[in-house]
Amino acid sequence: MAQDSFLWDLPTLLILFALGLVASTFGAVVGLGGGVIIIPALLLLGPSMLGMDIDTTLAVGVSLGVLVFTSLTSTITFYREGKTDLRCALFFSISSGPMSVVGAGLTSLFEPDVFRRAFGFFMLFMVVLLLLRSRIKPFRGTWRYTKLYVDGNGEQLEYGYSMLPALTIGGIVGLISGLLGIGGGVLLIPAMVLLFRFPPHIATATSMSVILVSALFGSGMHLYRGEWDWQLVLPLAPGALIGGYAGAIISRKIGSKLLIRIMCAALALFAIRMIWT
Template sequence: MEWLLLIVIGLVAGTLGSLMGLGGGIIVVPALMLLGSYTMILAGITPQVAVGTSLVIMIFTALSSTLAYIKQKKVDYKSGLLFFSGSGPGALFGVWLNKDIDANSFLVYFGIFIIIVSFILMVRKHLKPLKVSAKGVQRGYINENGEETIYGYQPVLAISISFIVGMCSGLFGIGGGSLMVPAMILLFGFPAHIAVATSMFMIFLSSIVSSISHISLGNVNWLYALALVPGAWYGGKLGAAINQRLKSDTVVNILRIFLIIIGIRLIWQGMTG
């Protein structure tokens, strides 16, 4: 029963992660930590193993959804590679921060982080993109209706934000899209679908870097990973398909309430553990 539950967790994480460019780790890590209190197979799981295993899963989620978005021609490769130049080193720094953290502190910090993410999801739709500066990189996108959107960014600012995103990825085992997608939409004027697709491309590259680091430290449980990968792979494809057809407002509303509940539960568990 527990193994079936892991497959379902992988599917849900892959679908939501791909749909909103989150990466899926924000579902996998708290699920592993919380289930560790109630199931035999996950008993005693450490934050390091939860994060390391999540990042391995994220490679497959991100690759699956990135391939789907490539077919839809929504990935901005140049921007994604520039963002990765910041998120890659940031991911390594996050792995270093993670290696000595104890379980209770991790639960509290991650709970606070999840609540912040839910707040970002709450206000994201109410904020308008800033005007694109004439300086720096400028890009254009023509949608299915032939309408062109101009967006752009200052490379130094983009790389700095990406570094922070990468650090959160290595530390918490999340893709970082929960921070990167809003930044791309609000600060740089990215169309929402391009932001999500490009975020998943960046997450794919960053998760490889941080996964290799966690594997070298012995922080991956391969049995858990094998159970989670099939659901994450198909979830990545499903999320990309839903993203193309539907507005994700309802999903976002459900997810942010779910995240607040999980965040409070993690903080409580960390403070009373």
């Protein structure tokens, strides 16, 4: 498109690369994906820097496309470190993939304001639960699948899950991912930590694997509907590839307590943006 030729000038390319790098690094560290940064940045930069109006559906489509690159490199890195629970990720992904297509199809039809605010308040509630998790009695129900994880201090941590709860949560995560373009980790990680008792590092790694599937399905739907722009995706993608890898490496060096605090701060900022935007 001739009117979009400005996207290929060097300063704009560097800004988009930096945006992809920062958003994806942060997103991979906490397992949220980075869409929480990319979408508002595109909406803000569109008129002022790119000379084009970027509507919500286009921003969501581009964000999901970038999430594919972020989650790909972080998933590979986390898997090599043995932090990804592939069986659990599969259960979540079976439902999250198809439901992300549904969410992507609803983006242009659904009036998102009320939903965004309600979801923002729900996320603030999740933040409170995460911060108070040490004072809350963990769920002691019997899960079909249980695993042991030994953390950096040598402490053994047991977590578990069953197919039906994982499929149910995965479907909700996929719907939110396709609808809002945020990856779904904002709901998936609190559910893993609070309900299934996942260690934070395993929750982060597994979340990125689920985000990869949701982003593939959701971005495919947005591409099919024409809610896509390669001239935005391609400059963002290299930074996302590097950021996904860098975020996974940084996450490895962060203790569980600090990781939870970073997650809570990220979720709180995201929730406030959802409520007030």
